[in-house]
Amino acid sequence: MQNVKIVITGPFAAGKTEFIRSISEIDVVSTERRISDNSRVVKEETTVAMDFGRITIDQDLVLYLFGTPGQKRFDFMWEILSEGMLGFVLMVDSTKSETFREARQILDVFKKYAGVPYVVAANKQDLPDAWSPEDLRIALRINSDVKVLPCVARDKESVKHVLLELLYTILESLEEGVS
């Protein structure tokens, strides 16, 4: 049995846990804890170590989805989680411009961990105050060759779309590597 993994990262409350929950075939093994600081005004619980979802591809292959903890003080987990990943999704809450700078910093850190393909998921596009993916690209200074995708993390089809786009990007990078 071969295991491969994709990492879902992004700032606190970007929607990483929700994203994995929407597509995982098992109940997400979540290590959420009640929040004990000012972050509680945003949500009651947060991921302190990782979220863990699974998609069985076939009898020989399993895809794991790992969600990184969003709060800065758990960033020591990021490097551990990123080891051996196929690629990663940077989740951004499109309605919270105050998190964009942090999203950019997380992206820079993950790009240093591994030169793997990634996409940016502009989450919460169903909300009226959401910045469009095109505006997010400029705000986060994302290069034009990186996909910035509209996303609603609690919608399975939307999550599928983001994962498939990441996989197409990985395929393209493999083909470029061969050529």
Next chain:
Amino acid sequence: MALKGNLRDFSVTQLLNLINLARKTGALTIESDGTTARMYFKEGRLLHASIAGQDDQLTAILQKAGKLTPEQAQIIRTRSQVHTDKELGLLLINAGYLSQDDILSSVKQHVLDVVYYLFPFTDGRFHFEPDQLPPADRITVSLDLESIIMEGSRRIKEWERLQEELPDLDVVLKFADRPRTPLRHINLNVDEWRVISFINGRNTIRQIAQHNGMSEFQIRKIVYGLLSAGLVELVEPAEQRRKAAEAVPAGKPAAPVQPPAVKRNIIMRIIDRIRGI
């Protein structure tokens, strides 16, 4: 799509850059420290800008630009039969008082003054409303944002230096008792003379700026020059109101990890599976 946020997280420079690159049309409102400013854009170009509570009628703009005297402006305000800036502009051109270039260059300078005034703002809400255009009666210009961003960024640096040297505008100016340089040896320009004419030991720098229709940047620059030349002195130091710039945390250095060797057929199998979910 709405664009909302705080200047703490997304600066004026970044906002204008976004509007420029995305070729946006609409109105950007900035609310900061009691100031509400509005800027209008069409396909990424700046059309108009104003600050709530400031007289930005054409008469005031032309007076500020020195194209009308205060007396002429007052006569126009009281006697003119026209009601909109566009009508007034046409009237002044047709009557031969001013050229079209006089009017457009004055409006352009006013719009630039508003935008450059906003550049140093580091805190405050912003909101972009797509497809909103300026009121039809206003005279608009069409300005390239790239050069404004360049100039604004340059001014921020100069602004920061001037703010350090002259943090408070609510301080009274007086002539130096013993000027280091005799006045007759100094060449002052028109704006500097306009400032000098209001120095009486009672007017604050802010009041002098308001009398002359000058932006904070302009008045700081002039007063700083006069102070440096030893011509004027501050009567009493007032409380400084300097906002601490938000420190940007440094990125954590990290050791690169090599990506795994992935075979194409693994990715194809995952794609097929996810498509079928």
